Amino acid sequence: xxxxxxxxxxxxxxxxxxxFTLAAxxxxxxxxxxxxxxxxxxxxxxxxxGLIWGYGGILCFGQTAFFGIGxxxxxxxxxxxxxxxxxxxxxxxAAAAFAAVLGYFMFYGRVSxxxxxxxxxxxxxxxxxxxxxxxxxxxKIGNALLGGFNGVNSPPLNLPWxxxxxxxxxxxxxxxxxxxxxxxxxCAWLVQTHFGRVAVAIxxxxxxxxxxxxxxxLYKLVLFTIGGAVAGAGGIIFCNGVGRITPDVFNLYNSAxxxxxxxxxxxxxxxxxxxxxxxxxxxTTWLGTQGTVNNNLVLGLILIVFVLAVPKGILPTFIxxxxxxxxxxxxxxxxxxVRRRRGRASLxxxxxxxx
Amino acid sequence: MKSEVVVETRNxxxxxxxxxAVDRVNFNLxxxxxxxxxxxxGAxxxxxxxxxxxxxxxxxxxxxxxxxNGTGRLPHQIARLGVGIKTQVPNVFxxxxxxxxIWLAARRWHGAPRARTLTGETIERLKxxxxxxxxxxxxxxxxxxWVELGMVVAAEPWLVLLDEPAAGMTHEExxxxxxxxxxxxxxxxxxxxxxxxxxxxMISSKVTVFHEGRILIEDTMDVVSxxxxxxxxxxxxxxx
Numbered sequence: 190x191x192x193x194x195x196x197x198x199x200x201x202x203x204x205x206x207x208x209f210t211l212a213a214x215x216x217x218x219x220x221x222x223x224x225x226x227x228x229x230x231x232x233x234x235x236x237x238x239g240l241i242w243g244y245g246g247i248l249c250f251g252q253t254a255f256f257g258i259g260x261x262x263x264x265x266x267x268x269x270x271x272x273x274x275x276x277x278x279x280x281x282x283a284a285a286a287f288a289a290v291l292g293y294f295m296f297y298g299r300v301s302x303x304x305x306x307x308x309x310x311x312x313x314x315x316x317x318x319x320x321x322x323x324x325x326x327x328x329k330i331g332n333a334l335l336g337g338f339n340g341v342n343s344p345p346l347n348l349p350w351x352x353x354x355x356x357x358x359x360x361x362x363x364x365x366x367x368x369x370x371x372x373x374x375x376c377a378w379l380v381q382t383h384f385g386r387v388a389v390a391i392x393x394x395x396x397x398x399x400x401x402x403x404x405x406x407l408y409k410l411v412l413f414t415i416g417g418a419v420a421g422a423g424g425i426i427f428c429n430g431v432g433r434i435t436p437d438v439f440n441l442y443n444s445a446x447x448x449x450x451x452x453x454x455x456x457x458x459x460x461x462x463x464x465x466x467x468x469x470x471x472x473t474t475w476l477g478t479q480g481t482v483n484n485n486l487v488l489g490l491i492l493i494v495f496v497l498a499v500p501k502g503i504l505p506t507f508i509x510x511x512x513x514x515x516x517x518x519x520x521x522x523x524x525x526x527v528r529r530r531r532g533r534a535s536l537x538x539x540x541x542x543x544x
Numbered sequence: 545m546k547s548e549v550v551v552e553t554r555n556x557x558x559x560x561x562x563x564x565a566v567d568r569v570n571f572n573l574x575x576x577x578x579x580x581x582x583x584x585x586g587a588x589x590x591x592x593x594x595x596x597x598x599x600x601x602x603x604x605x606x607x608x609x610x611x612x613n614g615t616g617r618l619p620h621q622i623a624r625l626g627v628g629i630k631t632q633v634p635n636v637f638x639x640x641x642x643x644x645x646i647w648l649a650a651r652r653w654h655g656a657p658r659a660r661t662l663t664g665e666t667i668e669r670l671k672x673x674x675x676x677x678x679x680x681x682x683x684x685x686x687x688x689x690w691v692e693l694g695m696v697v698a699a700e701p702w703l704v705l706l707d708e709p710a711a712g713m714t715h716e717e718x719x720x721x722x723x724x725x726x727x728x729x730x731x732x733x734x735x736x737x738x739x740x741x742x743x744x745x746m747i748s749s750k751v752t753v754f755h756e757g758r759i760l761i762e763d764t765m766d767v768v769s770x771x772x773x774x775x776x777x778x779x780x781x782x783x784x
Contacts, residue, residue, distance in 0.1 A: 403652060
């Protein structure tokens with residue numbers, strides 16, 4: 190495998206991300222920028238699932254659980270603390286801790302892949318119905334009323350240093366892009382480390398990884414926890430982009446959506462799921478404004494088409510096309526060289542004959 | 545002077561419902577020995593192998609590796625003792641390159657620089673240089689077996705357990721594998737589960753014959769193949 194080539198691509202991706210962050214606010218309307226921060230939050234969720242499913246082979250059907258917990262933990266903590274800095278830290282920790290506990294039981298209990306998907310989905314749905322029933326005034330954590338299906342208003346992020354100025358909604362865009370880019374760099378670094386390569390090996394063959402001496406349960410747990418933390422960070426951006434957090438974040442539609450992003454974008458890449466989430470976010474938004482076709486119908490159709498026709502997802506399919514085209518080109522070039530050399534050789538022979 | 549016993553099972557049993565796959569087996573293996581386990585299908589040798597390697601938890605009895613009680617331990621804990629294991633069906637990382645497969649095994653026990661040289665050496669030793677960047681999933685069966693052997697060797701184990709290393713190989717590949725096994729045996733104690741009598745002759749070792757979950761006889765290949773009981777279990781009653 191050629192790491193340096195992959196790293197070149199990663200540098201290009203990061204540069205594109207930074208450029209977009211700097212250029213977008215002056216080129217797009219305010220409404221679009223505010224809307225974008227929601228898309229960015231979902232992209233961070235896609236990134237986290239791309240990491241644990243695409244690289245670790247852990248099919249988590251309820252990645253939204255950590256995303257939602259991050260959002261709720263941030264909101265509740267920010268309401269109580271009256272500021273966002275500690276709330277951010279607490280939210281990421283809460284999402285990671287929840288992933289660690291859930292992961293511990295699944296991996297050390299040796300739950301097989303299919304049941305893992307079922308369990309993670311069920312956990313999300315339990316959180317959904319649990320939080321929907323918290324509408325009474327008795328359901329509050331500190332000063333934060335949980336608010337049932339209406340959810341809670343999320344206090345805005347503020348500067349972490351005095352004078353602690355709250356950020357405007359358009360600034361959430363910058364924070365979101367920063368989290369997305371940093372999250373991407375971290376994940377891209379992680380999958381190249383010894384740890385990351387073992388995680389990929391476990392995806393390929395868990396028994397073999399065990400037989401060469403790796404405690405696969407621990408590796409999966411750590412990866413799953415990191416995935417939970419990244420999803421939690423996405424949740425913080427999400428509730429800031431929307432301005433509130435409701436139990437709907439845990440519903441079936443959203444958890445399935447995350448899976449579809451990764452399938453469409455491609456497993457085994459990190460950018461693929463991110464692009465998948467952006468594409469589907471804008472597609473569903475656009476369909477929503479058209480109001481002619483049902484969103485779910487279109488998403489279902491997309492899922493079927495991809496599973497049948499592009500099972501590897503857009504990005505990996507594109508990469509293999511690119512590689513094949515390059516191989517063909519280099520082969521043609523080699524042939525041309527050989528032919529030219531032959532031509533020269535025959536000319537020389539003719540010259541020798543004439544003498 | 546006889547060398548130290550490094551693998552021992554005491555009354556090792558594995559029952560599947562009413563089937564006694566392995567039945568009170570007492571087995572001893574000394575340091576630097578190369579032992580083959582043979583027996584007809586269903587004799588219990590693969591089950592025995594899986595109990596040794598932590599892939600199955602025995603119903604009763606103990607597995608002792610050096611001073612460590614390995615009974616009911618997980619495969620990675622057995623591997624951690626310095627045991628290299630190759631399973632019957634090749635277990636390799638199909639989507640990863642030959643180099644990555646072997647590197648992962650070497651890196652488990654060594655720092656990055658040592659792992660890199662060890663990986664290079666192992667690839668050289670197994671003559672996998674031409675295919676080092678190929679994904680293992682695309683290789684022929686025999687090559688996949690060698691990649692798996694490479695992963696075992698790269699970890700530099702002192703004890704090597706191989707389950708049918710020559711299964712499905714051509715004659716030449718089998719010869720090469722036998723050569724490799726003799727080579728590995730220079731540094732490591734070995735147990736090889738095998739069907740192929742020819743192959744066992746090639747590696748010329750002491751043989752333990754399994755039959756109906758128990759040890760039938762334990763001796764050199766010549767003695768074992770001359771034994772009327774062995775002929776009977778292999779060919780069936782009346783044909784001996």
